[in-house]
Amino acid sequence: MENEELSTEEKILKAAMEVFLRDGYDGSRMQDIADVAGINKALLHYYFRSKDKLFEKVFDFKIQSFFPQVDAALDQEGPFIDKITFFIEAYINFLRKNPFLPLFVLNTVNNKEKAEFIKKIPIGIAHKIIPQYYADLKEGKVRTLDPAQFVMTVMGMCVFPFLAKPIFVSMLKIEDHNFDMIMEARINELKTYVKLILTP
Amino acid sequence: MENEELSTEEKILKAAMEVFLRDGYDGSRMQDIADVAGINKALLHYYFRSKDKLFEKVFDFKIQSFFPQVDAALDQEGPFIDKITFFIEAYINFLRKNPFLPLFVLNTVNNKEKAEFIKKIPIGIAHKIIPQYYADLKEGKVRTLDPAQFVMTVMGMCVFPFLAKPIFVSMLKIEDHNFDMIMEARINELKTYVKLILTP
DNA sequence: GTCTATATAAGGATAGAC
DNA sequence: GTCTATCCTTATATAGAC
Numbered sequence: 001m002e003n004e005e006l007s008t009e010e011k012i013l014k015a016a017m018e019v020f021l022r023d024g025y026d027g028s029r030m031q032d033i034a035d036v037a038g039i040n041k042a043l044l045h046y047y048f049r050s051k052d053k054l055f056e057k058v059f060d061f062k063i064q065s066f067f068p069q070v071d072a073a074l075d076q077e078g079p080f081i082d083k084i085t086f087f088i089e090a091y092i093n094f095l096r097k098n099p100f101l102p103l104f105v106l107n108t109v110n111n112k113e114k115a116e117f118i119k120k121i122p123i124g125i126a127h128k129i130i131p132q133y134y135a136d137l138k139e140g141k142v143r144t145l146d147p148a149q150f151v152m153t154v155m156g157m158c159v160f161p162f163l164a165k166p167i168f169v170s171m172l173k174i175e176d177h178n179f180d181m182i183m184e185a186r187i188n189e190l191k192t193y194v195k196l197i198l199t200p
Numbered sequence: 201m202e203n204e205e206l207s208t209e210e211k212i213l214k215a216a217m218e219v220f221l222r223d224g225y226d227g228s229r230m231q232d233i234a235d236v237a238g239i240n241k242a243l244l245h246y247y248f249r250s251k252d253k254l255f256e257k258v259f260d261f262k263i264q265s266f267f268p269q270v271d272a273a274l275d276q277e278g279p280f281i282d283k284i285t286f287f288i289e290a291y292i293n294f295l296r297k298n299p300f301l302p303l304f305v306l307n308t309v310n311n312k313e314k315a316e317f318i319k320k321i322p323i324g325i326a327h328k329i330i331p332q333y334y335a336d337l338k339e340g341k342v343r344t345l346d347p348a349q350f351v352m353t354v355m356g357m358c359v360f361p362f363l364a365k366p367i368f369v370s371m372l373k374i375e376d377h378n379f380d381m382i383m384e385a386r387i388n389e390l391k392t393y394v395k396l397i398l399t400p
Numbered sequence: 401g402t403c404t405a406t407a408t409a410a411g412g413a414t415a416g417a418c
Numbered sequence: 419g420t421c422t423a424t425c426c427t428t429a430t431a432t433a434g435a436c
Contacts (some may be wrong), residue, residue, distance in 0.1 A: 008401075026226035028225040030430065044366045045346065045431060047401095060418060072376055109366040110303055110389050111227065135201040148382070149389045152361045160356025161364065166309040172348050182349070189349045228410060240421060245413060247419095256423075 009047050011037045016058050021100040024107050025055055025114070056117075059108060062122055070094055071124040080136040081198050083129065084154060084189045091158045091200060092187050096180055102159045127150060143200045150197070157190050202325045207249050211237045216258050221300040224307050225255055225314065225375040229364045254393060257316075263320055270294055271324040281398050283329065291358045292387050296380055298302060325351060342400045344353060350397070357390050 006014065011028060015037035019028045030051055034041045040043065048054040073090035073197045074083050126148070134145040161168060161183065206214065214236035219228045230251055234241045273290035274283050295302065309318045326348070329358040334349040361368060361383065369376055 022226070023312070024226060024307070026224060029428090031428095042432080043402065049431090051430070070419085102305060106303060107224070107307065107364050112223070113365065118366050118370050121367065121370075123367065126371045145392070146389055148383070149386055151366075152368060152386075153357050153390070153393065155364070156356040156358075156360025157353050158356075160360050161352045163306050164309075164352075164355070166315065166318050166323065167323065168352060170321075171326045181413085185346070186330075186349055186352075190260050190353070191348055192345070193353060193393075193397050197393050229410090231410095241412085242414080242422085243420065249413090251412065 008037075008039060008043065011039065012044060012047055012054075012179045013061070014058065016054050017062065020055060020058050021062075021104045024104070025111065026113060043149050060120065062098075062101060062104070063122075066094070066098070066105070067122050067124070071122070071128065074125060074128040080129070080132045080142055081100065081195060083132060084194050084198070087125075087152065087189050088158060091155075092183055092190075096183050099162050102106075102163050106163070111132060142175065142198045145197070147167065153197075154190075154194060157193065161186065206244065208237075208239060211239065212244060212247055212255065213256075213261070213335075215253050217262065220255060220258050221262075223305045224304070225311065259317060260320065261300075262301060262304070262323075262358070266294070266305070267322050267324070271322070271328065274325060274328040280329075280332050280342055281395060283332060284394050284398070287325075288354065288358060288390045288394065291355075291389050292383055293361065295362050297351050299365065300364050302363050305365070325355075340400060342398045345397070353397075354390075354394060357393070361386065 012033070015033045018036055019033045023032070028051075030041055030044055030125055033054075037044075044054065048057065069086070070091050076083075076086070078086075086097045105121075108114045109121070128148045129151060133142060135151075136142045137144065166178060168174075169179060174182065212233070217235050218236055219233045221230070226346045228251075230241050230244055234244055234256075237244075238349075244254065245306060270287070270291050271288045276283075276285075276286070278368065305321075309321070329351060330347045333342065333350075336342045337344065366380060368374075374382065
């Protein structure tokens with residue numbers, strides 16, 4: 001809580017990220033954000049005018065730390081299988097540090113008031129990945145499958161445990177602090193899965 | 201809209217399901233539910249006392265139509281691989297008819313006010329599936345892997361496209377009505393994937 | 401820039417007539 | 419059981435002093 005060095009605007013943004021990600025837009029209160037920031041409610045409006053505008057700033061910031069970083073894993077040269085395994089590692093390691101982000105993003109794009117936020121999401125994965133798949137297919141390096149289905153599968157394998165963490169913690173009877181270890185181990189488990197799926 | 205035959209209580213429940221599943225607990229308004237039900241707000245409280253109580257009824261009802269039906273796929277005898285492929289088919293076909301249910305459940309169990317609702321979820325899959333996996337492993341019928349990780353994977357493969365539907369519709373540039381066709385095709389695609397992962 | 405006090409609106413819940 | 423009218427709390431937003 002070394003907020004001493006942050007400007008008021010930064011303190012507000014930091015607090016807003018914490019509260020919006022934890023409670024969602026509808027479940028968040030401006031008063032809660034002010035409390036976490038250690039300032040009063042009026043200042044939120046002084047800096048950001050409205051709850052909507054503050055939320056949009058938080059969403060923009062989080063999106064920019066999310067998709068580009070993970071998509072970058074797809075940018076380097078190499079065979080399709082390598083790109084995918086690299087993506088899995090980057091994605092899960094990012095989620096281990098940002099476990100609430102997936103539900104936050106999914107709620108936003110599924111919210112009828114916020115549906116146009118989908119435009120803010122830079123969805124590079126399909127474009128970057130699918131041509132590479134077909135190139136490798138021609139060379140016999142990968143099995144025949146539907147690359148769109150495969151992309152959905154890989155993303156789901158990575159993200160879902162973070163979304164359903166309370167259910168898995170309860171179902172598998174694990175301690176909360178064990179969860180991160182399981183996610184770390186999951187990286188290699190998923191690499192094995194995708195190699196089995198992709199190798200002809 | 202043949203609500204004529206329904207009792208008032210049933211009309212309210214039906215409307216509450218629609219609104220709570222679409223907008224979430226925090227995003228839902230008692231007035232919206234009353235409007236959808238075609239009655240006035242006071243009647244909601246007459247029948248269900250409070251928003252919390254109404255929500256709990258909706259959650260209970262949906263959970264009872266969800267987990268038991270899908271878990272039942274795991275109950276019949278047979279090899280592990282067959283159970284999994286049967287589960288995939290039952291699960292995806294259920295989700296095609298209930299596309300909003302996953303986000304609704306995940307938001308509920310991740311909501312700090314509703315976290316104890318996790319106890320209502322009958323999580324049979326781990327108990328039913330993991331012993332069967334080890335039995336088949338001894339007979340050399342399945343590859344060595346971590347069954348807990350595998351369960352998370354299968355669930356994620358099935359559920360995630362429904363959670364992220366707006367993103368995939370945008371990313372893959374598909375029409376909204378094509379989505380269901382893709383999910384239908386997904387059943388066989390996923391059956392192939394799990395066979396590749398599981399077969400020694 | 402930061403605070404306290406307050407305006408204004410929204411939404412859950414209830415009272416009371418029919 | 420069903421309605422209209424209203425209460426009361428909560429929450430966003432603003433006014434104005436410092």
